[in-house]
Amino acid sequence: METVTSSSATEALRITGLSKTFAGQKALDDVSFAVPRGKITALLGMNGSGKSTLIKVLAGVYQPDPGASLLVGGAEVTLPMTPEAAHRQGLRFLHQDVGLVDSLSIADNFAFVDKFRAPGILGPISVRRQHDHVAATLAKFGISAHPSTLVGKLNPTLRTMIGLARAFQDEEEVGTGAFARNVVVLDEPTASLPAHEVDTILTSLEELKANGGTVIYVSHRTEEVKRLADQLVILRDGKLVADEPTGDLSVDDIVTRVVGKKLEKTRIPRPSEREGKVALSAQGLSGPRLREVDFQVRSGEIVGVAGLVGCGRSELIRMLAGAQVPASGVMRMGRQAYTPKSPADAIAAGVACVPQERRREGVVLPMSVKENITLGRLRSFTANGTLRGKRETSGANDLMERFSVKPRDLSRVVGLLSGGNQQKVVVARAAGYGGTVLLLDEPTQGVDALAKQEIANIIRQLASDGLAVVLASTDFEEFVGLCDRVVILDRGRLVATAEGDDINEEHLALLCARTGKAA
Numbered sequence: 001m002e003t004v005t006s007s008s009a010t011e012a013l014r015i016t017g018l019s020k021t022f023a024g025q026k027a028l029d030d031v032s033f034a035v036p037r038g039k040i041t042a043l044l045g046m047n048g049s050g051k052s053t054l055i056k057v058l059a060g061v062y063q064p065d066p067g068a069s070l071l072v073g074g075a076e077v078t079l080p081m082t083p084e085a086a087h088r089q090g091l092r093f094l095h096q097d098v099g100l101v102d103s104l105s106i107a108d109n110f111a112f113v114d115k116f117r118a119p120g121i122l123g124p125i126s127v128r129r130q131h132d133h134v135a136a137t138l139a140k141f142g143i144s145a146h147p148s149t150l151v152g153k154l155n156p157t158l159r160t161m162i163g164l165a166r167a168f169q170d171e172e173e174v175g176t177g178a179f180a181r182n183v184v185v186l187d188e189p190t191a192s193l194p195a196h197e198v199d200t201i202l203t204s205l206e207e208l209k210a211n212g213g214t215v216i217y218v219s220h221r222t223e224e225v226k227r228l229a230d231q232l233v234i235l236r237d238g239k240l241v242a243d244e245p246t247g248d249l250s251v252d253d254i255v256t257r258v259v260g261k262k263l264e265k266t267r268i269p270r271p272s273e274r275e276g277k278v279a280l281s282a283q284g285l286s287g288p289r290l291r292e293v294d295f296q297v298r299s300g301e302i303v304g305v306a307g308l309v310g311c312g313r314s315e316l317i318r319m320l321a322g323a324q325v326p327a328s329g330v331m332r333m334g335r336q337a338y339t340p341k342s343p344a345d346a347i348a349a350g351v352a353c354v355p356q357e358r359r360r361e362g363v364v365l366p367m368s369v370k371e372n373i374t375l376g377r378l379r380s381f382t383a384n385g386t387l388r389g390k391r392e393t394s395g396a397n398d399l400m401e402r403f404s405v406k407p408r409d410l411s412r413v414v415g416l417l418s419g420g421n422q423q424k425v426v427v428a429r430a431a432g433y434g435g436t437v438l439l440l441d442e443p444t445q446g447v448d449a450l451a452k453q454e455i456a457n458i459i460r461q462l463a464s465d466g467l468a469v470v471l472a473s474t475d476f477e478e479f480v481g482l483c484d485r486v487v488i489l490d491r492g493r494l495v496a497t498a499e500g501d502d503i504n505e506e507h508l509a510l511l512c513a514r515t516g517k518a519a
């Protein structure tokens with residue numbers, strides 16, 4: 001039953017006394033805050049602070065502990081809600097993986113999410129009506145794609161834009177152009193997008209806000225938060241620690257509030273200028289997206305790989321990691337031919353990889369932290385054919401500590417860790433193989449500012465110990481201070497290299513933009 005207890009034109013949502021306990025652990029602890037209408041409220045916090053749990057309560061996926069109350073547009077909503085009730089209340093969600101079905105068209109994806117819509121709201125749902133509705137929504141968002149296009153054919157930025165348009169598809173008060181009805185929750189919508197493409201999404205959100213849209217925005221990218229958010233709501237260990245206007249706060253101020261202390265920019269110095277031996281090299285590497293790429297990385301070196309969407313970055317990593325066989329070209333480990341037919345071959349040859357798709361390729365969700373960290377190298381914990389459990393546990397424990405995986409519980413099922421902590425498990429495992437080359441594809445996606453710094457320091461330490469590191473990323477900030485060299489790919493070709501002081505965000509963006517323009 002939903003009863004109106006107060007009404008406020010300025011308050012879209014009010015949460016009071018929200019707690020959520022999982023097996024004795026409080027993921028949310030008595031959280032209360034309000035979301036102003038027509039504004040963007042950033043929901044911030046380090047990995048595992050409770051953001052996703054809060055979103056899942058709003059989505060009707062999790063039942064909160066008894067005692068919480070929720071007002072939507074001033075009307076009290078009975079908790080727990082079902083997902084249908086959340087939808088009826090005008091709560092819309094764009095989850096991190098965007099949640100589109102590749103094998104369906106854009107129009108079908110729009111219809112698919114609207115499964116809760118009562119029949120008849122748009123009249124009998126004819127294909128024609130649905131197409132017109134989708135075409136109009138796409139046009140409103142400046143998306144030049146046809147409703148019948150298969151979603152699987154779209155690049156990541158377009159997919160995110162489609163997800164955004166879909167989340168807002170039933171927003172407009174008919175004929176008014178205003179977005180004043182729903183509350184749209186965006187969970188790290190730009191996490192997997194290259195920095196230079198993020199602007200499209202942020203500009204759209206600014207326009208939506210100008211038209212009265214209400215957004216809850218979750219992101220670890222503080223620059224975006226500074227640009228977009230009117231209000232900051234910050235969680236730490238499940239508790240609300242800040243609820244304040246963004247005002248004149250700087251990016252550093254926001255990071256300090258999220259982390260709970262000033263983040264000192266520590267850096268492990270480069271070991272020496274002496275060049276290590278070439279650890280891994282490739283000549284004339286070609287594939288569906290790669291054209292005649294020559295590439296090498298030396299022991300102790302960290303080489304960045306940058307480029308626009310579709311430049312071949314991930315394909316290069318996959319070939320080096322044995323996940324994709326090159327159409328032509330030669331690879332070598334030192335002087336030896338290197339022809340991996342699978343990631344297992346690559347690991348056996350000393351090449352470990354952190355793949356981009358964490359949930360699909362990186363972790364085995366139903367398995368424990370210990371099993372995930374030690375996956376693929378049980379042999380190193382085996383003596384005389386017997387698995388030495390103690391050795392396995394202490395090896396996994398060391399890595400868990402070193403990568404600050406939280407909670408510090410080796411038996412915890414990885415699927416129940418927060419996203420950022422799952423990512424740390426994948427990096428910990430790859431580092432634990434102890435090979436000679438480490439390939440990292442977007443290693444800090446969805447990772448908070450503190451953990452990002454910790455991971456960067458560990459990568460630098462591993463390089464100092466002699467590991468050759470290849471780092472593919474869309475986040476140019478990640479290259480700065482970490483990479484010795486950054487190569488730029490453009491439509492499959494290696495077209496530029498930046499070294500020394502040229503490894504700065506502006507110059508890298510310029511190099512990428514230049515290659516893009518030449519298209």
Ligand SMILES: Nc1ncnc2c1ncn2[C@@H]1O[C@H](COP(=O)(O)OP(=O)(O)OP(=O)(O)O)[C@@H](O)[C@H]1O
Pocket residue numbers: 022023026027045046047048049050051052053054406407416417418419420421446
């Ligand atoms: N279904 C679950 N069962 C047990 N514990 C859970 C479950 N879901 C979340 N947790 C725990 O609750 C805490 C909060 O997790 P949550 O996913 O909400 O964090 P988050 O702020 O979204 O983190 P991230 O930024 O890494 O995505 C974590 O300690 C997590 O391990």
